[in-house]
Amino acid sequence: SQQGEEDPQALSIQEGENATMNCSYKTSINNLQWYRQNSGRGLVHLILIRSNEREKHSGRLRVTLDTSKKSSSLLITASRAADTASYFCATDLRQGAQKLVFGQGTRLTINP
Amino acid sequence: DGGITQSPKYLFRKEGQNVTLSCEQNLNHDAMYWYRQDPGQGLRLIYYSQIVNDFQKGDIAEGYSVSREKKESFPLTVTSAQKNPTAFYLCASSSDRANEKLFFGSGTQLSVL
Numbered sequence: 705s706q707q708g709e710e711d712p713q714a715l716s717i718q719e720g721e722n723a724t725m726n727c728s729y730k731t732s733i734n735n736l737q738w739y740r741q742n743s744g745r746g747l748v749h750l751i752l753i754r755s756n757e758r759e760k761h762s763g764r765l766r767v768t769l770d771t772s773k774k775s776s777s778l779l780i781t782a783s784r785a786a787d788t789a790s791y792f793c794a795t796d797l798r799q800g801a802q803k804l805v806f807g808q809g810t811r812l813t814i815n816p
Numbered sequence: 817d818g819g820i821t822q823s824p825k826y827l828f829r830k831e832g833q834n835v836t837l838s839c840e841q842n843l844n845h846d847a848m849y850w851y852r853q854d855p856g857q858g859l860r861l862i863y864y865s866q867i868v869n870d871f872q873k874g875d876i877a878e879g880y881s882v883s884r885e886k887k888e889s890f891p892l893t894v895t896s897a898q899k900n901p902t903a904f905y906l907c908a909s910s911s912d913r914a915n916e917k918l919f920f921g922s923g924t925q926l927s928v929l
Binding site for chain 1: 820822849851856857858859860861864874904906908915916917918919920921922923925
């Protein structure tokens, strides 16, 4: 099964509300990253959090990491219609091949 | 304008045909990657290269081949051995081997005629 599992698979909220997406993983990591993908396009890197960090902010984005629970969350505050996209977490495994392992994503829809 | 360019945007393959997807980057990145994305799914790694003239298989390499003769270029060939090639293919690069911050191209949608 996937290293990163995201929850929920789909989320629909009203513009201005906050959106929270979660990612769980199975093995120890060096870092965890979040990416955004607009429909039919490539992924765009949003934020990286290292295994020794607990929280990170970037603009309206807040990411938390709990290594004891092997989970991370991405919070988007004051959502906008332009935030409509799929969001993926990706884990850089501490052991094994040099590669990122992507989750299946959360499809976020912001309703105007 | 720096970035990763994938071409073509849409590609159609006939049965028994090999097709090649192009990926070029002008970011001076060492590492390059090919991912496959099926509808509603995450990304699965096909091949990756951390340096010129070297590449490694990812999780789903069967039916695919790559080359890395130049730092800027990492073409992917989908061979006739790949029986279910219809998918969205994404190329990415990163500045070092540490898997931090991948830059992605805009993708190629491959369909079977």
